[in-house]
Amino acid sequence: MDVTQAKQEHLLALKVMRLTKPTLFTNIPVTCEERDLPGDLFNQLMKDDPSTVKGAETLMLGEMLTLPQNFGNIFLGETFSSYISVHNDSHQVVKDILVKADLQTSSQRLNLSASNAAVAELKQDCCIDDVIHHEVKEIGTHILVCAVSYTTQTGEKMYFRKFFKFQVLKPLDVKTKFYNAESDLSSVTDEVFLEAQIQNITSSPMFMEKVSLEPSIMYNVAELNTVNHGGNSVSTFGTRTYLQPMDTRQYLYCLKPKQEFSEKVGVIKGVTVIGKLDIVWKTNLGERGRLQTSQLQRMAPGYGDVRLSLETIPDTVGLEEPFNITCKITNCSERTMDLVLEMCNTNSIHWCGVSGRQLGKLHPTSSLYLTLTLLSSVQGLQSVSGLRLTDTFLKRTYEYDDIAQVCVVSSK
Numbered sequence: 001m002d003v004t005q006a007k008q009e010h011l012l013a014l015k016v017m018r019l020t021k022p023t024l025f026t027n028i029p030v031t032c033e034e035r036d037l038p039g040d041l042f043n044q045l046m047k048d049d050p051s052t053v054k055g056a057e058t059l060m061l062g063e064m065l066t067l068p069q070n071f072g073n074i075f076l077g078e079t080f081s082s083y084i085s086v087h088n089d090s091h092q093v094v095k096d097i098l099v100k101a102d103l104q105t106s107s108q109r110l111n112l113s114a115s116n117a118a119v120a121e122l123k124q125d126c127c128i129d130d131v132i133h134h135e136v137k138e139i140g141t142h143i144l145v146c147a148v149s150y151t152t153q154t155g156e157k158m159y160f161r162k163f164f165k166f167q168v169l170k171p172l173d174v175k176t177k178f179y180n181a182e183s184d185l186s187s188v189t190d191e192v193f194l195e196a197q198i199q200n201i202t203s204s205p206m207f208m209e210k211v212s213l214e215p216s217i218m219y220n221v222a223e224l225n226t227v228n229h230g231g232n233s234v235s236t237f238g239t240r241t242y243l244q245p246m247d248t249r250q251y252l253y254c255l256k257p258k259q260e261f262s263e264k265v266g267v268i269k270g271v272t273v274i275g276k277l278d279i280v281w282k283t284n285l286g287e288r289g290r291l292q293t294s295q296l297q298r299m300a301p302g303y304g305d306v307r308l309s310l311e312t313i314p315d316t317v318g319l320e321e322p323f324n325i326t327c328k329i330t331n332c333s334e335r336t337m338d339l340v341l342e343m344c345n346t347n348s349i350h351w352c353g354v355s356g357r358q359l360g361k362l363h364p365t366s367s368l369y370l371t372l373t374l375l376s377s378v379q380g381l382q383s384v385s386g387l388r389l390t391d392t393f394l395k396r397t398y399e400y401d402d403i404a405q406v407c408v409v410s411s412k
Contacts, residue, residue: 010160011090014148019081020072021285022065027051075171077289080134086148087127094122097150101132104143139168173199178298192255199248207282208241213253215275218261224252273297305333306389306398316407322352322375330367337362337391344386348378376408
């Protein structure tokens with residue numbers, strides 16, 4: 001912390017101290033072998049040292065607390081607390097004392113004073129105390145500006161300031177990845193999987209109290225970071241959710257559009273706001289920190305003008321035995337379509353029915369369901385292909401291959 005001292009002599013003295021938790025005192029062990037010149041002297045001194053743990057003197061363990069000797073590190077998301085004291089060092093009464101504390105960041109100036117009212121008078125050896133708190137929400141340089149104004153007995157108005165400069169560091173490195181859930185080989189569902197990689201970039205371990213995803217109004221979220229063990233939900237990270245320095249942990253979430261939005265293709269299509277991550281942690285002696293990311297956005301999968309998705313299909317069918325599938329056709333464009341369905345046979349899949357039939361007009365964001373019959377002439381895992389949709393208005397054709405896969409077994 002850099003302090004700019006006032007050059008003028010003042011009747012009041014300003015003291016500022018950051019309020020932090022104490023740390024565990026550890027002593028560096030100094031030992032030697034018994035045949036060395038000191039003999040057992042070093043070992044005995046360590047046993048008599050009150051800062052060592054009995055029976056584990058040679059280990060760097062401590063059970064005594066020590067007050068911080070410097071300003072220390074401040075990380076984004078933690079609460080900055082400071083004690084401000086103004087003491088009357090003179091032999092006279094000082095009047096109209098006003099103490100103001102502002103925090104200057106790269107983007108704003110915040111007033112942290114608990115009260116903006118002036119104290120009527122301050123007698124000799126008396127002081128004015130104040131404790132300020134602020135949750136740090138910006139990284140970079142911060143300057144605590146403490147200003148004191150007062151009036152002497154002769155009526156002279158006095159004023160001085162002190163500046164306390166400190167850096168706010170980044171505690172976590174958060175990276176996100178989006179995955180679109182595939183329902184079959186030709187299309188994707190509206191489900192989104194979010195992987196959040198969180199890395200501890202501080203020099204001390206963290207206790208991860210909570211890592212949750214707050215979804216946007218269009219989505220419901222399910223956390224995939226627990227497993228069912230004996231009827232109980234157990235974290236995949238175990239009972240000790242500590243994150244060591246430079247360690248990384250992956251969290252997984254599944255988001256699915258709410259019913260009222262999933263039926264409206266135009267709403268989900270395009271850039272979609274997913275939500276934001278809420279991360280809460282604690283450090284060595286319970287110091288609490290919290291970070292919220294900005295709104296996460298992903299590019300929704302491109303469905304094209306017409307989306308064809310498979311609703312039902314049997315897992316296993318008999319060789320040369322007809323079976324039914326149900327398809328859903330959705331108009332993802334902003335215009336009305338007049339669709340014609342064509343069914344093209346492949347070497348293994350044969351469609352049953354009339355090809356080239358009219359499906360009629362399909363308005364924007366509307367859907368229709370079709371039940372189609374087909375059979376396979378080849379055993380094994382076969383790909384369902386050969387559907388073609390044509391918009392007669394624009395003379396535009398959409399082909400769909402590898403719609404799904406079906407296992408064909410002998411009917412005997």
